[in-house]
Amino acid sequence: MxxxxxxxxxxxxxxxxxxxxxxxxxxxxxxxxxxxxxxxxxxxxxxxxxxxxxxxxxxxxxxxxxxxxxxxxxxxxxxxLPFERAHAEQAAKINESISESASTPLDLTSVDLASAGSTQSGLTQSGLTQSGLTQSGLAQIEDSYRLTTINGHYVSALSIESRSDHAPVRSDGSDGSDGSDGSDDSAQSEGVVIAPLSQLISDAAYGPQISQIVTDKLAQVQGSGEVFTALNTAGFSDVMVIWLKADQKVEQPIHIVRTSVGESISHLRTLVIAEPHSSCTLVESFIGNSADHLQPRCNNSVTEIVLAEGAQINHIRLQDEGLQTFHIAKTAVSQAANSRYSCTAIDLGGQLSRHHLEVYQAGPQTDTHLYGLSALQGKQLADTHSLLALTYPHSTATQVQKNVVDDRAHAVFNGKVYVSQAAQFTDAAQLNRNLMLSSKARIDTKPELDIVADNVKCAHGATVSQLQADEVFYLQSRGISAEQAQRLLLYGFAMEIVEKISVEPLRQVLGDRITHWAN
Amino acid sequence: MINENAKTILSVRNLHASVEGTEILKGLNFEVKAGEIHAIMGLNGSGKSTFSKVLAGHPDYTVTAGEVIFQGQDLLALEPHERANSGVFLAFQYPLEIPGVSNRDFLRVAYNAHRKARDEEEIDVFDFDDLIEERSEIVKMDVSFLDRSVNEGFSGGEKKRNEILQMALLQPDLAILDETDSGLDIDALKTVSSGVNQLSTPDNATVLITHYQRLLNYIVPDYVHVMAQGRIVKTGGKELALELESRGYDWIVPEEAVV
Known part of the structure; x- marks a missing residue:
């Protein structure tokens, strides 16, 4: 000083x-x-x-x-906001209360998260906030595999696990194959582990193996030393593990649900290991708790995805946190030869949200598709920071980031693409489109292309616009009022990204959510 | 079809309109009765497209004088969507693409807006699907186009067919087709023309804006008008179009208008 x-x-x-x-x-x-x-x-x-x-x-x-x-x-x-860590008791209480009522679908609306553990129904329809809408929408989806955490603590009662030696495991320890379709699932789940680390390390069949994997893979990607990532590594309470053994192709989406309660900071960690030629669709939902959506909190999330040769991961990321939440996240992806990774990231919630999306190539002929949508109102801020590091030849990469900002909202896009000397014959395209609905809203866009290789195709573009008068007129000339025309155009702008979501029920939930947003 | 006793659908008197301070329409007079098909021809810059946009209510154009009465109503006092809902339809020369909005959703929203304006109940998704699939046949449009984004990635011909599909759905009393024939190959031209002919009844009227006589082989007009310098300078029967085709415009259009 x-x-x-x-x-x-x-x-x-x-x-x-x-x-x-x-x-x-x-x-x-x-x-x-x-x-x-x-x-x-x-x-x-x-x-x-x-x-x-x-x-x-x-x-x-x-x-x-x-x-x-x-x-x-x-x-x-x-x-x-001197956030304190969230204690495990809250999750444990909720776990107990649900186990008693034997609720298997993801019915968070029937769980009173705010008072953490009481069994009475906490939410009424009229009390649903926007993120509550997502929450109730997700509750309609019948997941085959799901890992749910509250403040990063695992809630087995709201989860459907998978381990190699048995079919999807339900909360109560039954094998979940009580349904008629159980036999298909058990055949498929051979070689698929979907479970929290806390349970795997105490499982005699997995303990030693999993410890090795965690030591080998966790926090190994470049950028692990970044302050929030390191904080996460220092403080996560559990790790949601998805481990696909070679050639395993999981047809049903694997859903990781992250919800929170109270004023606290949680370090959420996910590790996805996709061995050669395995594939799955991974859905991560970060959903605010509508009962206390104005409670300040911080969710610091890190998801690491390691794709071995020929593996394919279709990643859908939905951030619809409460409006006082600081959501700071990283998705770090490593792609070996011939692997395919696609990510569709939708940011609707949070007071301030930041998503670092880093994709590192670890072999030639990779295929990468990054789609993103932020739709923001009020004083929300969403920041998408992406890095696409291409260091091997013959890869293709597409990135489309769209932002819609209303009121005094603020969207940030910083998209780095690095193409090294070795990355010849790369075909990459990046596009950032921004729609401003209010003169007080703000957009910062910063594409950063660093291309060393000479025989490559790399296109990029960024646009900031308002709704086009000609488009509004076209709709008006068909009898649609100017106001409704604007909503329809807005919906269309957002749906171009939402449509990339391959999970049909989820796409519908988001379509409804976007319709409400546009209204 | 000319019927002297038919009711007047559109009556335009001494219409003046400008865009960004430049006057384009300079005292245009025009009258259309039910059952009639009119063709408006003329050189580029004569004001044909401006006239169609003024009727539809495009915000870039300012009417500075004159009146437009549509079925007894002051059309110029209505918002663009109110004009559409009262029965005016403009088929665009360059239909816009609306990414992310399916053609089916767009058409349903438009159709229900019309119904609502007439105090009719909105139609549900299933009934609408039946209706739109039936109407698609009028323009021989594959139903797969309904699930694509509005006009996105459509060829020129597909866009024009989609315009006529909208017309088939909304069934306007006055359809204005702005250069609907431009960019069409002969097959698409036949399909589009056949659609327009099927939709033409003794109770409605059609105004074709075109450069070429070619379209008029398929949609036979009752009247052909020549526009120049923002006015209609000559009116005749369908044979006038043939004469324009062989002789050009020089013999009608005032000297200073020819570039």
Missing amino acids: SADMSTGTSPKSGMATSVIATQRATYLKHLLTQASAAADESGLGLKHLREKAIAQVNARSFPAGRDEEWRFTDLSDMLK
Whole structure:
């Protein structure tokens, strides 16, 4: 502080800056203390991994506006909220209450998350918020495989696991094959593990193997030292594990549901291992709890996806958190030769949401498709930071990010594409389209192309526009009012991304959600 | 079909309109009765397309003088969607693409908007599907087009067919077809013309705006008008189109209008 005062031309602002810097350092220390405590309580061990992560956090600072990576996304509001870790008891209580009522579908609306554990129905239709709409929509979908967490703690009563040696496992430990279709599932689930780490390590059949996998794969992708990622590694309570053994093709979507309760910080971790020529559709839903959707909280999520040769993952990511939630997330993907990864990310919720999407090529002839939609209102901010690192030849990559901003909302897109000298014959295209519905809304778009190879096709474009008068007129000339025409155009703009979602019921839930949004 | 006793559908008197301060229509007079098919021909820049857009209510055009009475109503006082719902239909020269909105949804929303404007009950998805599939036959449009985004990736001919499908669905009292023949090959031209002919009744009227006589071989007009400098300068029967085809416009159009 003294150095600032003596050298700064404006001692006052110099002091203010350094006060904030101290505040940031204190805040980060607080988050790390909470993370370490959560790690201790998790009983997962992983001593070496945690220690390394703690060192990484200590070597870094809490992001400030002067950090280029955080230039448009101001986290200073978070500093006022000394989030504490979420305790496991809440999830345990809910787990018990549901087990008693033997509810198997994902009926969060019948679970009173706010009072964490009471069995009475907590939500009425009239009380449904926008994110509640998503929640009730998801409840209509019959998942075959599902892992649900509350504040990062696993809720077995709302989950349907899979382990190699048996068919999907239900909450009560029954094998879930009581239905007539059980035989198909059990044939398919050979070699498919869908379960939380906390349960796998205590399973004699998996314990040793899983520990090895976690040590080999977790936090190994580039960028693991980034401050929030390292905090996550230091503090996750559990890891949702999806492990597809070679040639396993899972037809039914695998759904990971992340919901939260109370004012707290949770570090959510998912690890997906796709062995050679395996495939699946992964759905991650981050849904606010409509009963306390105005409760401030922070969800720091990291999902690591490792695709071996010829593996295919179709990833659908839905962020519809409460409106006071700081949602900070990373999806880190590594793609071996001939693998295919597609991601459709929809951001509708959160006060501030950030999604780092990083795809690293680990072999030639990969195929990558990244689609994203942020639809924001009020004072919401959504930031999509993507990195596509192409370092082997003959890959194709497509990226389309769309943002719609109303009111004073703010969308940020920073899309990096790196094509190294070795990545000859790359065919990549990036497009960012932004629609501004209000003069007070804000868009920051920053495509960054770094292309070293010379024999490649790399197209990119970014547009910011309002609804086109000619399009509105065309609809009006068919009898549709100007207002309804605008809603229809808005719906169309958003649905172009939603349509990429291959899971039909989910696409419908989102279609309804978008219709409500546009209204 | 000319019937002297038919009711007047459209009556345009001394219409003046401008775009960005430039006057395009300069005292246009035009009258259409039920059952009639009119063709408006003329050189580029004569104001044909402007006239069609003014009738539909395009916001870029300002009417500075004159009146337009549509079935006894002051058309210019209505919003574009109200004009459509009262029975005016414009088939666009360049139909717009609406990505992300399926043709089926678009058509249903438009159809229900018409019904609502007439205090009729909205039609449900299933009844609508039956209706639209039946209407699709009028323009020989494959039903797979209904599930594609509106006009997105459609060829020129498919877009024009889609315009006529909308017309078949909304059944306007006055259909204005702006260069519907442009960019059509002969097969598409026949299909589109056949659709328009099927939809033409003694109770409605059609105005064709075209450059070429070719279209008029398939849709035979009762009247042919020549537009120049924002006015109708000559009116005749269908033989006028043939004469224009062989002699050009020089003999009708005032000297200064010929570039």
